[in-house]
Amino acid sequence: MSEQRMTQDMAVELKDTSDHELIEMHTSGEVGETLLEVDHVTLRFGGVVALNDVNFEIRRGEILGLIGPNGAGKTTCFNAMTGVYTPTEGKIRFKGKEIAGTKPHRINHLGIARTFQNIRLFPEMSAMENVMVGCDARHKTSVVGVLFRLYRVRPSEEELPDSGIRRSLAKVFGISRHTLEERAGRRRSMELLRFVGIADRAHELARNLPYGYQRRLEIARALATEPELICLDEPAAGFNPAEKEDLMGLIRRIRDLGHTVLVIEHDMKLVLGVTDRIVVLEFGSKIAEGTPDEVARNPKVIAAYLGEPDDAA
Amino acid sequence: MSQILDAYRGLKLGDRWDGAPKVVRWAVMLLVIAFAFYLPYLNILPFAYIRTDLSSTGSDWASVLFLIVVYMIVAVGLNVVIGLAGLLDLGYVGFYALGAYSIALFGSTNSPVVGALQSRFGFSEEWAVPFAVCIPIAIVMSLIAGVFLGAPTLRLRGDYLAIVTLGFGEIIRITARNLDNVTNGAAGITQVPVPPGPEIDGRNFFNTIDAERWYWLALTVLLLIIFLARRLEHSRVGRAWLAIREDEDAASVMGVAGFKFKLWAFAIGATLGGLAGLLFGSKQQYVEPNAFMVNLSFLFVAMVVIGGSGNIFGALLGAFLLTYLPERFRAFVDWRPFAFGVALVAVMILRPQGLVPSRRRAREFEDRRHEAEEAAADV
Ligand SMILES: Nc1ncnc2c1ncn2[C@@H]1O[C@H](COP(=O)(O)OP(=O)(O)OP(=O)(O)O)[C@@H](O)[C@H]1O
Ligand SMILES: [Mg+2]
Numbered sequence: 001m002s003e004q005r006m007t008q009d010m011a012v013e014l015k016d017t018s019d020h021e022l023i024e025m026h027t028s029g030e031v032g033e034t035l036l037e038v039d040h041v042t043l044r045f046g047g048v049v050a051l052n053d054v055n056f057e058i059r060r061g062e063i064l065g066l067i068g069p070n071g072a073g074k075t076t077c078f079n080a081m082t083g084v085y086t087p088t089e090g091k092i093r094f095k096g097k098e099i100a101g102t103k104p105h106r107i108n109h110l111g112i113a114r115t116f117q118n119i120r121l122f123p124e125m126s127a128m129e130n131v132m133v134g135c136d137a138r139h140k141t142s143v144v145g146v147l148f149r150l151y152r153v154r155p156s157e158e159e160l161p162d163s164g165i166r167r168s169l170a171k172v173f174g175i176s177r178h179t180l181e182e183r184a185g186r187r188r189s190m191e192l193l194r195f196v197g198i199a200d201r202a203h204e205l206a207r208n209l210p211y212g213y214q215r216r217l218e219i220a221r222a223l224a225t226e227p228e229l230i231c232l233d234e235p236a237a238g239f240n241p242a243e244k245e246d247l248m249g250l251i252r253r254i255r256d257l258g259h260t261v262l263v264i265e266h267d268m269k270l271v272l273g274v275t276d277r278i279v280v281l282e283f284g285s286k287i288a289e290g291t292p293d294e295v296a297r298n299p300k301v302i303a304a305y306l307g308e309p310d311d312a313a
Numbered sequence: 314m315s316q317i318l319d320a321y322r323g324l325k326l327g328d329r330w331d332g333a334p335k336v337v338r339w340a341v342m343l344l345v346i347a348f349a350f351y352l353p354y355l356n357i358l359p360f361a362y363i364r365t366d367l368s369s370t371g372s373d374w375a376s377v378l379f380l381i382v383v384y385m386i387v388a389v390g391l392n393v394v395i396g397l398a399g400l401l402d403l404g405y406v407g408f409y410a411l412g413a414y415s416i417a418l419f420g421s422t423n424s425p426v427v428g429a430l431q432s433r434f435g436f437s438e439e440w441a442v443p444f445a446v447c448i449p450i451a452i453v454m455s456l457i458a459g460v461f462l463g464a465p466t467l468r469l470r471g472d473y474l475a476i477v478t479l480g481f482g483e484i485i486r487i488t489a490r491n492l493d494n495v496t497n498g499a500a501g502i503t504q505v506p507v508p509p510g511p512e513i514d515g516r517n518f519f520n521t522i523d524a525e526r527w528y529w530l531a532l533t534v535l536l537l538i539i540f541l542a543r544r545l546e547h548s549r550v551g552r553a554w555l556a557i558r559e560d561e562d563a564a565s566v567m568g569v570a571g572f573k574f575k576l577w578a579f580a581i582g583a584t585l586g587g588l589a590g591l592l593f594g595s596k597q598q599y600v601e602p603n604a605f606m607v608n609l610s611f612l613f614v615a616m617v618v619i620g621g622s623g624n625i626f627g628a629l630l631g632a633f634l635l636t637y638l639p640e641r642f643r644a645f646v647d648w649r650p651f652a653f654g655v656a657l658v659a660v661m662i663l664r665p666q667g668l669v670p671s672r673r674r675a676r677e678f679e680d681r682r683h684e685a686e687e688a689a690a691d692v
Contacts, residue, residue: 082566108568120563122556123680124673133556136549137568143577146548147541178548185549225568 022191025258027228029095031061035229035260036081036112041090041100043073043080043284050076051087052284058229063251063261065271065292068281069304074264075117077281078231082114083107094229108137113227115218117234117264123207127198127217130206131189134224139185141178149176159183192220196250212243216250223254230254231262236270248274272296280304349532352378353525365640372640375524379596381636382531383589388616388632389535389542389625390585395614396622396674397551398578399558400467401475404482405613407462408455408583410605412590413505414489414496415451417600420444420506425494444506448591455587456580458485463579467572482610490602501601505594519595527596534592538585542625545581554578555673615653619660621667623674630669 029035036058043051050073058064066074079085081092083104092100099107113134122130145151152174159175161167193199196216201209206217215235222230232251236244248270255261265271271278272292280288280295282304288295295301330338353375355361366374387409394402418426419442427441442450466477489496496502508530510518519526545551553574556564565571594600612635620631639649660668666678 084562084566103570104562104565105568105570108566113568114566116563120560122559122563124559124676125552125555129552132549133552133564133569134567136552139549141549143545143550143574143581146544146550182548221567 019191020195020257022188023195023223023257025226025228027060027258029060029228031059033060034058035060035095037091037093038077038081039091039093041077041080041087041092043076043085044088049284051080053090054281054284054286056279056286056289058260058262059277060228060260061255062276063255063263063274065275065278066262066264066281067266067268067271067278071283072281073284074281075233076284078114078233078262078264081107081231082112105137108225108227111226111228112231113222113225113229114231115215115222115233115235117237119214119218121206121214121217121221124205126203126205127193127209127213127220128186128189128202130217130221131192131224132185134221135185135188137225139181141181145176146178149178151177153177153180155180189220189224192223193217195223195253196220197246211238215239215247219250219254223257223259227259229260229262231264233264234266235263236265236267244270268296346536350529353528363641365637365643368644371643373524375528377637377640379524379528379531380593380640381633382528382535383593384613384616384636385629385632386531386535386538386585386589386592387613388620388628389538390582390589391613391617392622392625392628393542393545393585394578394582395617396624396628396671397546397554397558398575399554400575400578401472401614402478402579402582403475403610403614404462404478404480404485405582405586406605406607406610407478407482407485408458408586409590409593409609409613410482410485410489410602411455411458411583412451412587413594413600413604414502414590415454415587416444416447416591416594417502417505418496419450420447421502421504423497423504424502425497441506444508444595447506451587451591452584455583455590458587459580459583460576462583463576467575467579479607479610482605482607486602486605486607489605496602499602501599503599505598505600507595507598521598524596527592531592534588538588539625539629546625550574550577558677615657617667619657619667621670621674623671624667624669627667627669627671631667 034057038054038056041051041054042049052073054073054077066077068074076085080087080100083099083102083106086101090100091098094107094110094112097110099110099112102110122133125133141151153176155170155175159180160170190199190202193202196219198209198213198216198220201213206214209217215237219230219232219235222232235251236247239247244267251261251263251274263271263275272295275292277290278288278292278295279286280298280301287300287304288298290298333341355364361367364374365371365377387405390408391402391405394400394405418424421427422439422441424441430436430442431438431440462478462481466474469477490499492498507517507519510526512518516522519530553564553569556567556569557571557574561571597604616631616635617628618631619635620629621627635653639646639653645652665682666675670678
């Protein structure tokens with residue numbers, strides 16, 4: 001995008017001040033009910049048993065930590081939940097519905113989003129466009145709709161354009177759903193970028209963003225798909241202690257928006273501080289589960305995890 | 314003031330275009346369009362040198378313009394497939410042929426299909442499917458072909474897709490040649506209908522003599538298609554294609570239905586190919602299998618690649634150059650394949666992203682080159 005366009009856009013985008021209503025989640029479920037069930041899941045890669053009869057649940061509204069040493073199977077667990085891999089055995093249920101074997105984009109539409117341990121943004125798109133791709137997951141305009149814009153919506157007073165002719169046209173013919181969705185998507189994207197704290201570089205290419213911005217952009221992009229459950233794979237990897245502290249604050253605010261959060265994190269201290277419950281994996285098996293206090297006191301966990309030198313800390 | 318001007322001069326053409334006021338942009342666009350419509354009559358020196366009919370052996374200028382525009386439609390369609398969705402389709406001529414054959418098979422009294430319909434329903438010898446009905450038939454046929462080819466093959470990646478589509482293009486041509494009692498085989502179908510229009514000087518509005526009318530028709534279609542293609546590019550659909558091109562797995566986890574959007578790209582490309590074929594067949598008023606050889610597919614791909622894939626204007630430029638230059642320099646006809654080869658190699662070496670690539674595409678190429686260099690340095 002050219003410099004000129006960029007500044008024009010930014011002027012539009014930055015005009016209205018922070019507006020949380022745009023990005024709040026509205027769900028019908030009750031806090032505390034089971035949202036996702038990992039039901040005796042085993043996942044093998046040839047001879048390697050990446051997950052061995054793993055069994056836990058995620059409850060609506062909580063922040064659940066998933067921890068374990070390197071190679072424990074945490075990322076594999078994410079992959080199984082988001083449709084990247086299909087479990088060899090066992091079931092995964094989201095809101096009571098079996099989802100193992102469902103295509104990743106369908107699982108996303110059901111309400112699960114994730115970030116990647118090794119950042120996987122769309123590097124040639126701007127930060128804003130990356131988030132827009134996420135917003136599109138909830139948009140309804142089809143390819144035919146984009147081409148011909150026949151689906152018109154009667155605009156509300158504030159959606160009407162300012163200028164004379166356009167205003168009268170919009171009053172008579174309505175505004176196409178596509179136009180409204182694009183507009184709403186841009187505003188929501190900007191709000192999300194502001195929420196994760198990187199709005200100042202919204203129009204820069206993702207590849208040119210500093211590392212910390214890229215990690216936050218991944219979170220914004222995942223949030224854009226309006227997930228009931230958001231899974232963060234080591235979102236603070238490579239951060240210094242101050243940045244990590246910041247990020248934990250962000251995770252709490254994500255929950256406060258109405259999302260349920262599952263987070264993988266190596267830094268034990270941080271996990272204990274931010275999570276409601278913790279599941280511990282080792283060599284593909286669950287070895288403990290409970291509140292941070294319980295887990296921290298669990299001898300198995302201490303032996304498997306805390307006992308080892310913590311390379312990531 | 315001079316500072317501003319200096320800054321302005323430093324900008325690339327694209328930036329200047331983006332930065333210009335809307336009125337200016339519209340004015341320039343309208344001027345270009347008006348000029349394009351005027352082209353057949355261009356007779357003022359020195360501009361008239363661009364005409365192809367200056368010598369007695371030259372080709373009819375308006376007909377050349379028509380062919381250029383038909384190939385531009387092809388290029389815009391193929392650009393959706395190759396440039397936007399990133400799918401290498403080497404059988405595009407198949408859709409082009411399907412479009413041409415659709416109108417011939419259903420619209421010509423010479424076609425066995427029409428003959429069968431006549432005797433089946435007791436229509437007169439002059440009856441054929443009306444032109445206006447042939448258009449949706451052609452569109453639907455190429456669309457269906459696109460979906461049928463795409464559905465099983467789009468799960469393949471990269472080279473495999475190229476090979477399968479290459480086969481498809483040949484299958485269409487060979488089928489057309491061998492199905493004697495449907496397509497008249499190698500003899501082809503004559504009397505392909507022309508669009509309806511008022512009679513002028515005792516001739517149809519669209520006839521073999523007044524080629525500029527065909528050119529204007531094709532140009533109008535092209536403008537409409539460019540308008541629609543740009544809508545696609547700057548929408549969730551264009552974003553989805555780009556996301557798929559950049560990281561298909563990440564895109565699907567973000568809710569992008571990769572297969573669906575790739576299939577759409579294929580279907581849209583197929584439809585535009587068919588539409589171009591329809592125009593071509595109708596103007597020729599004659600369709601035969603040998604007009605759809607596989608080398609035409611390569612020419613189409615070359616247009617998009619040389620022009621700059623991912624950018625509509627690049628594709629248009631590619632189509633223009635590869636159609637216009639051979640016609641303008643007909644005297645050197647024996648050198649054509651050689652010149653084509655040299656030009657292709659030169660562009661690939663000097664400007665692999667194409668002459669006017671989309672900026673993103675240019676960067677993607679740059680990235681890949683760096684990766685390749687790093688990989689080479691590692692060895
Ligand atoms: N696609 C695959 N093919 C074969 N083996 C795999 C594959 N993906 C993961 N594994 C194996 O599964 C095991 C678990 O890997 P996983 O990436 O889930 O660990 P992790 O807990 O995320 O570790 P880390 O903290 O290093 O990210 C490892 O032994 C890994 O080698
Ligand atoms: Mg991992």
